[in-house]
Amino acid sequence: MTAPTWYDGKPWLALYDTGNPARIEPEHADALTMFRVTAGRVPDGDAIRYFDGRLSYARLDELSDAFAVGLLDNGLRRGDRVALYLQNVPQFVIALLGTWKAGGIAVPVNPMSRGRELRPLLVDSGAVALVCLRGLYPEAAAVLPDTRVRVVLTTSEREHQSRDDPRAFGAGEPPGQAELEGTTDLSALLERYRGTRPPSVSVSPDDVAVLTYTSGTTGPPKGAMNTHRNLVFNAESYRRWCRLDTSDVVLGVAPLFHITGMVGHVATALLLGAPLVLLHRFEPSLALDVIREQRPTFTVGSITVFIALLNAPNADPAALASLRKIWSGGAPIPPSTVTAFGDHFGQYIHNIYGLTETTSPSHAVPPGVRAPVDPVSGALSVGLPIYNTVARVVGDGGRELPPGEIGEIVTTGPQVVPGYWNKPRETEAALPGGALHTGDVGYMDAQGWFYLVDRKKDQINAAGYKVxxxxxxxxxxxxxxxxxxxxxxxxxxxxxxxxxxxxxxxxxxxxxxxxxxxxxxxxxxxxxxxxxxxxxxxxxxxxxxxxxxxxxxxxxxxx
Structure with a gap:
């Protein structure tokens, strides 16, 4: 690890023991082109593994083509939004790619959302189409009359037939799955347009790829405009920082609707040409069984995932032997949990940090390096700024603070979104001049490691003492x-x-x-x-x- 150097008067670790800096290759300037290059390179490779099903990159290309043609035939225009109200299923990736191929913007929606939570997202995004699981359709149906949605595509909960079954992954519905009134069955649509290709669409790196809605913990959810450039840059950052290659297998434990799943799972797998292992939704005992069978090598998820795996009844020490590259973000990581996990499974959990607005990571612990623990607070470092990223700690009035002093973390880099959908006031408040004011309080030590203290809003004032x-x-x-x-x-x-x-x-x-x-x-x-x-x-x-x-x-x- 090198000592900090000074860049433009700002503390900045310029070199890490992680290879060359990330860069966006010309052929990978947007996420759709990135996928097409990969599909052309490894057409027969597994793109998705879903229980006993396998979906090749060529088949994923074909199905997403059919989805795009179906959208266009139903009146979708360039820039229209398509909401994805789905669990971690292959149809999510098919619909995501198909939306891009049709010139649209995807709007991933939390499948745990009820109707009252779904409606504001559909209204704010102005979505004209919705893809949802049959089991979620009653929630959607209750709010659709108040929205612009005119195309509803439903799909079964679990399609995991074998590779040779023509119905696999939505290419024909199992018997008894009749269309719901007012909807179109996704499998029927894909079968109807099978073999067709949409007109070629030109995608700019700065076009919005997905509207990823914030969790709304500090107010109404806001649609972060994650661009194709944002997605490709951080997919490349995952590849280089975590030392991933075509031999890796990605385990999808984070929800795909969330920015971690979108980038750390989907975009990264599509860049590598690696298999993405999906399991509908995370359940610890099931996940351990899937890991034993599929032998994934890399994942990134919340620390609660790893706590659940550690406490699962079938958590034998050899269960995670293949999973050699583990990162965790989204919630604070107690040092004691990292130690307990390592003692039991023999694997180290590397910290990673980012927000929806940074399109997943802005900081991470390098591979093979154990994060330092602050001797005063006992906090585990969230890592170093990743490639091409400048992070500062600022105090009142925007004054930059020296190492060791606590303030708000402000981030700039190629992964930072340009703003929030239709919210110029909120954009200016959070991203003045393009610099993201994260709302997270922390500090940087003299070696350039960053530590989070907490969210600004969660500080406790007990008789004048700050906790x-x-x-x-x-x-x-x-x-x-x-x-x-x-x-x-x-x-x-x-x-x-x-x-x-x-x-x-x-x-x-x-x-x-x-x-x-x-x-x-x-x-x-x-x-x-x-x-x-x-x-x-x-x-x-x-x-x-x-x-x-x-x-x-x-x-x-x-x-």
């Missing part, structure tokens, strides 16, 4: 009985606000709230340790594994 929830959570994770922990500030008549912890326990373990409070009291300053602990079976999380402190605050208020 960061993550520091308390990291201490709780050191207790042998704790599986997951989330800390929030709750009203207190004396201190104004006090610290409360919500905890779930590991299977077969027991701990009383008083025991956990005493455990923290021994390890934290008097104003930091939780005065209240509530034990739950499960902590509320988003589909990507982020703990929902907002719901926990609401739960406390209702109690």
């Amino acid at each position: 960061w929830p993550r520091e308390v959570e990291d201490v709780l994770y050191e207790h042998g009985a704790v599986r997951e922990a989330a800390v929030v500030g709750v009203p207190d008549p004396y201190r104004g606000e006090t610290v409360k912890a919500f905890v779930s326990l590991r299977p077969g373990h027991h701990a009383e709230p008083s025991e956990l409070i005493a455990f923290c009291r021994e390890r934290l300053a008097a104003y930091k340790y939780p005065r209240q602990v509530e034990i739950l079976d499960e902590l509320p999380k988003t589909a990507t594994g982020k703990l929902l402190r907002r719901e926990l605050r609401q739960r406390h208020g209702e109690a």
Whole structure:
């Protein structure tokens, strides 16, 4: 690891032990061209593995062609938006590529969203078509009259027939899957247009590829305009940074609707020409069985995924032997969890950091390197800025802070989105001059490693003392009985606000709230340790594994 150098007066680690800097090759300037180059290079290679099904790159090309022609025949015009209301199924990738081939913009939607959450996304994006699972159609049907959607394509929950079955992956529906009223069956549409090709469409690197809606934890969701350039650059960054090649197999544990799944799984696999292993939705015991069978080598996902694998009943130490390249982001990683995972499975979890607005990573721990732990806070570093990325820590008034001082992380680079869909005011507030103000509070050490303290909005003010929830959570994770922990500030008549912890326990373990409070009291300053602990079976999380402190605050208020 090299010492920091100075670039334009900003602290910046110029060289890492990770190969050459990422660059966008001319033939890979947009994500659609990137796929076409790969499909031409490895037509017979596996593009998707889904249970007992295999989908080659040539077949994926053919099916996405048919999807594009079907959209165009139903009136889709260049720039129109197509919503994908799907789990981690092959149809997601078919529809994504087909939308691009038709000149459209994909709008991935969380399949856990109910109608009241789906409607704002369809209205804000102005989607004219929706692809959804049959089981989700009732949620969509309830809100469609209030939207612009005029084409609804439904698909079965699990199509995982063998490679030789002509119905595999939506090329003909199994018996009994009749069309729902007002919808078109996706399999029937693909069969109808099978063998046809859409007119050639010119895609610019700066065209919007997907509208990826933020989780809405700080307000109404906003559609981040992830461009083709953004997607290709960070797919290339994953390839070079994580040292991936055509021999790798990508395991899709992150939801594909989320930016981590979109880039770290789909775009990266399409760039490599590697197989993408999908399993509908993450379930730890099933995932372990799939890993044993498919032998994936690389994945990136929330730390809650790896906690779940560690606590699964079939988590024998050899289960993850093939999975040699593991990165985790989206939620803070307790050092104790990384240690426990390594002790059990023999694999190291590398930290990675980014946002929807940075199209997945902006920082990552290099392969073969263990992230340093801050000796004062105990926080695990989120890594170094990736290729071509400048990250600064700023204080009040935008003043750049020196190493060691805590402030907001501001990021610029080729992966940063140009803005939010139809929201110029929000764009200017978050991206003044193209620099992303992340809302994450952290610092950089003298060697250039970055550390997150917490989100600005989650800071607790206890009688004038500032408490960061993550520091308390990291201490709780050191207790042998704790599986997951989330800390929030709750009203207190004396201190104004006090610290409360919500905890779930590991299977077969027991701990009383008083025991956990005493455990923290021994390890934290008097104003930091939780005065209240509530034990739950499960902590509320988003589909990507982020703990929902907002719901926990609401739960406390209702109690």
